[in-house]
Amino acid sequence: MDLLDVEELLRHDANVITPLxxxxxxxxxxxxxxxxxxxxxxxxxxWSLIRTFIPLLIQHGKQFLVLGDQNFITYREVFREIVANxxxxxxxxxxxxxxxxxxxxEIKTESRKKIVDGVKYFSMGRAYWFTNLDTTRRHEMLTLYxxxxxxxxxxxxxxxxIEVGxxxxxxxxxxxxxxxxxxFLDKYNPAQFEIIGQSIELAEPMSRYATKEEYASKQGKVVGGTGKFFVPVGNGKHEGVYQRVVIKRIGA
Incomplete structure (x- = not known):
C-alpha cells in the first residue's frame, strides 16, 4: 500500500484514527x-528518545518494527536487549x-536533498530496522573462510x-x-555466535599499559583511556579502533 492508498483509507474509515x-x-x-x-x-x-522507546515496547510485550540510527546499537539500553535476544x-x-x-x-549536503512532485526529501545512510519480529536472516549461518x-x-x-576489522x-x-x-549485528545468528559485550564496557584503561604519548586515535589525537580498544602498532605505540562488539563462536 503506497502513501496515497493510506491517505484514501484514512478519509473513508474514521475508525483508523484515534485523536489524542x-x-x-x-x-x-x-x-x-x-x-x-x-x-x-x-x-x-x-530518535532522541530511542533509549526509552524500545525498552518500553519490550516491557509491554509488543512486537514492533521501528526505524533507528545504526549507532543506536551501541546504546547500553538497546545493546542489552540485543544480547538478551x-x-x-x-x-x-x-x-x-x-x-x-x-x-x-535544510541540510548543507546538496546530494542528500531532492524534490519530487513538489515534495522535499533528504537521505540517510545509517537507518536500520529494529525489530523483534522473526526473520530468516537471523537464522542464516555467516560463511567463514x-x-x-x-x-x-x-x-x-x-x-x-583479537581485532577483526x-x-x-x-x-x-x-x-x-x-x-x-x-x-556484525546485522548478520548476527545467535546459534552461531555468542555476544560477550562491547568495547565501551569492556575496554580497560590504557593508562595501565602505556603513557598518553604512546597511544592515540586514528586521527592522531591523544584520547582517554576508557571505552576504546587499542592495538599495538610497533615502536611502543598503540592505535585506537572504532567501537567494537566482542563475540565468540558457539561451541568454541
Missing part, C-alpha cells in the same frame, strides 16, 4: 492505553533511505580479544574472543 487530547508523547497515559490495544507497532519514533534487525538496513521532510527543512594468524589478527593491548574476515578457526565492527 494530550501532547502525543509515547509514554503518556492515553498513548500507553492505545499501546495496550496494539498487536504490532510500526513507526519512525523520536529480545531485539534484532529487519531487512534492508543501511544503504540510502529517503525521508519526507517539511519544506523549510579466513584462517587465523597472529600477524593478521592482533590482540588488543587493553582487552584479551571486517565482518567478512572473521576467522573460521579461532576459538577465543573477537572484536568486530558493530555492523
Amino acid at each position: 487530547e494530550g501532547d502525543g508523547s509515547f509514554d503518556s497515559p492515553e498513548s500507553l492505553a492505545l499501546l495496550s490495544e496494539a498487536d504490532v507497532v510500526v513507526t519512525n519514533p523520536p 529480545k531485539l534484532w534487525f529487519g531487512y534492508n538496513n543501511g544503504g540510502t533511505k529517503w525521508f519526507r521532510v517539511p519544506d523549510d527543512y 579466513k584462517r587465523y594468524s597472529p600477524e593478521e589478527y592482533p590482540t588488543y593491548t587493553n582487552y584479551p580479544a 571486517k565482518v567478512s574476515e572473521i576467522p573460521e578457526d579461532y576459538q577465543g574472543e573477537m572484536g568486530v565492527p558493530i555492523t
